[in-house]
Amino acid sequence: MTPSDTVSAPFPERYALVVDDHPLVARGMSEFLRLHPGLEDAVCVSTTQDALRTVAARGAPALALVDFWLADGVTTHFIRDLLALAPQTRVLMVSGDSHPALRAKAQGSGAHGFVHKQQEPAVFAAAATALLRGGTWFEAAPAAAGDTAAPPARAVPITPAELGLTPRQGQILALVLEGQPNKHIAGRLNLSEHTVKEHVTAILGKLGVRNRVEAITRLRGVQLEPGDEARLR
Known part of the structure; x- marks a missing residue:
């Protein structure tokens, strides 16, 4: 078969x-x-x-x-x-x-x-x-004790596409999750700082969060993977 x-x-x-x-x-x-x-x-x-x-x-x-x-x-x-x-x-x-x-x-x-x-x-x-x-x-995630859910025992693999992001936005998000500022992200990816700022704004909107701290909290326990999209680096 x-x-x-x-x-x-x-x-x-x-x-x-x-x-x-x-x-x-x-x-x-x-x-x-x-x-x-x-x-x-x-x-x-x-x-x-x-x-x-x-x-x-x-x-x-x-x-x-x-x-x-x-x-x-x-x-x-x-x-x-x-x-x-x-x-x-x-x-x-x-x-x-x-x-x-x-x-x-x-x-x-x-x-x-x-x-x-x-x-x-x-x-x-x-x-x-x-x-x-x-x-x-x-099902949604079960309620945890207190206001903060415990992270999973292992990182959950997820691709940018599964978060509604483009491959480039996935690259930028990975650096945001490392705590990198826009200027450093721009240098790493050979982009203008203005372009990075626009991407970060779009990423936060797609994740339904207001700022970087909320994005990091939302994606705690997630392992961001490249997925099947063409790699841009």
């Missing part, structure tokens, strides 16, 4: 595929999903390659529950591969991190839902039901 092939709808029973590299979590989720009235079985695997092999051998799962972080990397590209192979599968991304960028990454990957692992079982059940009925379920 090549990546361009697709698999047909579910193997005899409607099954769920749990992709998580923590055995206890994966087993718990699979046992929980076996009790869901819309499913008849659940299979757990720990890697994206095992997940794709399972789908190729067994057919398209009705639901795939995928952890954002796996030992073989962030799963956004895997979700695109999974949906190319099994376009009828509904994908629910889960994570123990609470950074708001994760929800955007889930949506951008093509997942149909996102739930935090801290949620009650009833929330997982409701999300699974919504997806199995053709709907979506995207």
Whole structure:
């Protein structure tokens, strides 16, 4: 089977595929999903390659529950591969991190839902039901103690395009996040200081913040990546 092939709808029973590299979590989720009235079985695997092999051998799962972080990397590209192979599968991304960028990454990957692992079982059940009925379920970050959310344990990779920025604005934002003033940014990128100032104003507007400090706070825990755009340096 090549990546361009697709698999047909579910193997005899409607099954769920749990992709998580923590055995206890994966087993718990699979046992929980076996009790869901819309499913008849659940299979757990720990890697994206095992997940794709399972789908190729067994057919398209009705639901795939995928952890954002796996030992073989962030799963956004895997979700695109999974949906190319099994376009009828509904994908629910889960994570123990609470950074708001994760929800955007889930949506951008093509997942149909996102739930935090801290949620009650009833929330997982409701999300699974919504997806199995053709709907979506995207949660906001859960409220943290106090006014400031704790940063994720690992930096969340995000590209300028996912923030609505151009490649050049992404370069400037990366330097803003380092605390560089406009004059230094202009020198680094061989731009006029006026041009940098205009870009910074546009960046702040797209991020929905008023100043550099708010931008740094908003993107705390985010790792800005070049993305697939042409690099300008």
